[in-house]
Amino acid sequence: MLIPPTWTLPQAIQLRLGQTTYGRQRAIPADGHVLLVLHKPPSPAERSREGVLFWRNERGEWMANRGGAGPGSLKRHVQAFAELEKKLSTDYESAKDVQALFDVLEAVTPLARTASNLHAALQTARESLNNDPFLIEMRDLAYEVDRNLDLLLQDVRNAIQCQTAREAEIESRLSQEALQESRRLNTLAALFFPLTALTSVFGMNLPSGIESMGVLLFWGIFFAGIVLGLAIKTWVTLNRPVSRSGPAKS
Numbered sequence: 001m002l003i004p005p006t007w008t009l010p011q012a013i014q015l016r017l018g019q020t021t022y023g024r025q026r027a028i029p030a031d032g033h034v035l036l037v038l039h040k041p042p043s044p045a046e047r048s049r050e051g052v053l054f055w056r057n058e059r060g061e062w063m064a065n066r067g068g069a070g071p072g073s074l075k076r077h078v079q080a081f082a083e084l085e086k087k088l089s090t091d092y093e094s095a096k097d098v099q100a101l102f103d104v105l106e107a108v109t110p111l112a113r114t115a116s117n118l119h120a121a122l123q124t125a126r127e128s129l130n131n132d133p134f135l136i137e138m139r140d141l142a143y144e145v146d147r148n149l150d151l152l153l154q155d156v157r158n159a160i161q162c163q164t165a166r167e168a169e170i171e172s173r174l175s176q177e178a179l180q181e182s183r184r185l186n187t188l189a190a191l192f193f194p195l196t197a198l199t200s201v202f203g204m205n206l207p208s209g210i211e212s213m214g215v216l217l218f219w220g221i222f223f224a225g226i227v228l229g230l231a232i233k234t235w236v237t238l239n240r241p242v243s244r245s246g247p248a249k250s
Contacts, residue, residue, distance in 0.1 A: 004065050007055060009035060022051025025117040029128035032058035036125055039114050041080050044106040049114070052077065056129070071134050078122075078138050081115050081145045089152055098163050105156045112149040119146040181237060188232065 002017060003009060012030035017023075017037065028035040036054040053065040054074045067073040088108050095101045119142040126135040 002051075002053065002065070004053075004063075007063065009033060009055065022049070022053075025114070025121045027121045027125035027128065029125065034125045034128055036074070036121055038077060038118060038121060040077075041084050042110040042114055044110065046110070056125075060132075062134075074138060078118070078141050078145070081111070081118065081149075082141065084111055085115075085145050085148050085152065089148070092152060092156055092159075095159075098160060098167070101156055101160050101163065105153070105160065108149060108153050108156060112146070112153050115142065115146045115149050118142050184235065 002019065002022065003014065010031045010033055013028050013033060013035050016028050017035070022037050022039070025038050026036075028037065034056045036056075038052050038054065039049040040052055042049060052067070054077070055063045057063075061069075062071045062074060063069045064073040064077075067076065088104055088111070091107075092101070092104045095104060119139065122135065122139040122142050126132065126139045129135060
């Protein structure tokens with residue numbers, strides 16, 4: 001039984017409420033009463049929704065099956081969405097990489113959907129009771145939360161798309177640079193392969209006249225080889241792309 005035994009709801013409302021599940025978020029008005037069937041703010045890992053009931057009787061008194069009596073219970077329920085929206089906005093602003101953006105997206109998506117249905121239910125309740133000031137205030141607060149979450153959801157998606165496109169461009173540039181370096185290394189191999197093959201077959205133990213020119217010439221050739229190696233390395237790795245930056249924010 002979802003309805004507390006102390007509640008005296010009109011039969012028309014009781015017939016529209018299930019016995020085991022809350023169902024979707026909605027407002028059920030009848031005979032001056034309004035029953036709000038709402039969901040608590042969901043977490044990213046939740047696949048089901050935890051329901052909560054708010055009842056306004058014909059005398060304007062509010063009750064809830066969780067959180068105590070009075071209008072403050074409904075206000076705290078709506079404010080819980082507002083607080084989560086502010087937290088997720090802060091998480092979005094401080095996101096350093098795509099994974100952090102995906103974490104925000106995973107949390108915002110179900111919350112935005114639930115907040116939208118919350119706003120629709122409060123709007124229906126407000127219309128059924130004409131100009132109830134408290135319901136108007138709650139409806140307006142829910143609208144602000146719904147709008148902010150929708151904008152945040154769009155911002156996160158845009159940031160992910162921009163960062164993904166940026167990383168794809170960087171990967172493409174890296175591939176082009178790797179291909180260019182490979183071509184340069186192949187050019188060097190083609191130049192020195194015949195000489196390497198000849199020295200492998202015939203060896204290099206032939207008199208060249210350098211043997212008797214002293215140790216200074218040896219070290220001179222040694223350091224010249226190092227300089228030449230550094231020059232070749234610079235030529236092979238020329239025009240490398242810049243490092244990656246953080247996620248783009250709109």
